[in-house]
Amino acid sequence: MNAAARIPVMVPWLGEEEARAAADAVLSGWVAQGPRVEEFERAFAGRVGAGHAVAVSSCTTALHLALVVLGVGPGDEVVVPSLSFIATANAVRYTGATPVFADVEAATGNVTAATVDAVRTARTKAVLAVHQGGVPADVHSLRAACTRWGVALVEDAACAIGATVGGKPVGQGALLAAWSFHPRKLVTTGEGGMVTTDDAEWAARLRRLREHGMNVSAAQRHAGAAPVLESYLEVGFNYRMTDIQAAVGLVQLGRLDAMVARRRELAARYDTLLEKVPGLTPVRDPAYGRGNFQSYWVLLDPSFPVDRGALLAALARDSVSARRGIMAAHLEPAYAGHEHAPLPVTERISSHSLILPLFHSMTHDQQDRVVAALREQADR
Known part of the structure; x- marks a missing residue:
């Protein structure tokens, strides 16, 4: 193929509105966790159908705090998928508990x-x-199942804002759910995360834990005319979000429906185009829900003429920025020697999948170039 402008794997949908919102936060004089964080929390809780939302510094810290409020600690086990970004398993280790890797189903x-x-x-x-x-x-x-077993279910919804199960938002009805606002996600604040829950006592404790275990927030201390002497009720963490981030997040949240609609439109077009490329199985919606296509990934069939590494290299030569599929944490050096059951589906997906470019401003011409580069390798 002829040389052309590189197609990125992801481009955040950021513009003048986000820039103005961030500037307004800076000019307000309140840039740390404050009123905009509270507003973002209320808006986010409403969007995902949760009783409470607690903004934090990342999804990793959100997962950690969710496990802390559940009382997870040394001697406990937490079942996690190995097929996930390594933060999922790491959050368990932060508590002193042991992550136990479960396999996944091939379809989802x-x-x-x-x-x-x-x-x-x-x-x-x-x-x-x-x-x-x-x-x-x-x-x-x-x-x-978790209710029958008497164990808690935490949902890692890092990638899932805007996805649905049974027509309802992912996160609605969750005991605890953790969310990410990394730039690869649909809604971004640069970095940042959120914990959602319907439990008011957990939400109050999560707010304390993110701010060193203080009984009163810094925003509340500075808002009052009279001095407030805070106390520290337990060992907490510095997991706060800034008002600058929250200001951007509020604008981003307003774009969410358009983001999901555009990504699903592009994913449907990929589906149609890839029907003509043998040896690839694209990700699909499950029967019980609809995805947001935060990532559009394909699984290479055994019949595909080249392996995943060679395919990624060929796409790069054609100025297409694809990525390896979802990692398997148990195969990383950080988990060397960590005992686990056989994980055949995890290992198959992790080693034979790749993520294709997908972003709101992607053109049909760019999609056609991606598919042409795939077809060229399929026809070898």
Whole structure:
């Protein structure tokens, strides 16, 4: 193919509105966690159908705090998918508990009640289920199973804002859900995260824990005319979000419906175009829900003429920025020697999948170039 401008794998939808919102926060004189964070929390809770939302510094810290409020600690086990960004498993280790890797189903890349049941033990305190790449997990069956087993279910919804299960937003009805605002996600604040829950006491504790365990927030201390002597009720963390980030997040949240609609439109076009490329299986919506296509990934069939590494290299030569598929944490050096059950589906997806470019401003010409580059390798 002829040389052309490189097609990125992802471009955040950021513009003048976000720039003005951030500037207004700076000019207000209140740039740390304050009124804009509170406004963002209310708006986010309403958007995902949760009773409470607590803004934090990242999805990783959101996962950590969710496990802390559940009382997860040394001696406990938490079942997690290995097929996820490594932060999912790491958050368990932060508490001193042991992550236990479960396999996933091939169609969605998500854990199921059956794959969790295969590895849970008497020491299982919680299950951490991921809505991988924006494909919703079957939370109805997972929630029912966790209730039967007497364990807590935490949802890692890092990629899933705007996805639905049974027509309702991912996160609605969740015991605890963690969210990411990294630039690869649909809604971004640069960095940042959120914990959502319907439990008011947990929400209050989450707010304390993110701010060093203080009984009163810094914003409340500075807002009053009289001095406030705070106390520290427990060992907490510095996991706060800034008002600058929240200002951007509020604008981004207003774009969400348009983001999801555009990504689903482009994903549907990919589906049609890739029907003519043999040896590729694209990610699809599950029967019980609709994804947001935070990532559009394809699985290489054994019949595909080149391996994943060679395909990524060929796409790069054609100025297409694809990425390897979702990582498998148990194969990383950080988890060398960590005992686990066989994970055949995880290893197959992780080693034979790749993520294709998908972003709101992507043109049909760019999509055609991506598919042409794939077809060229398929026809070898």
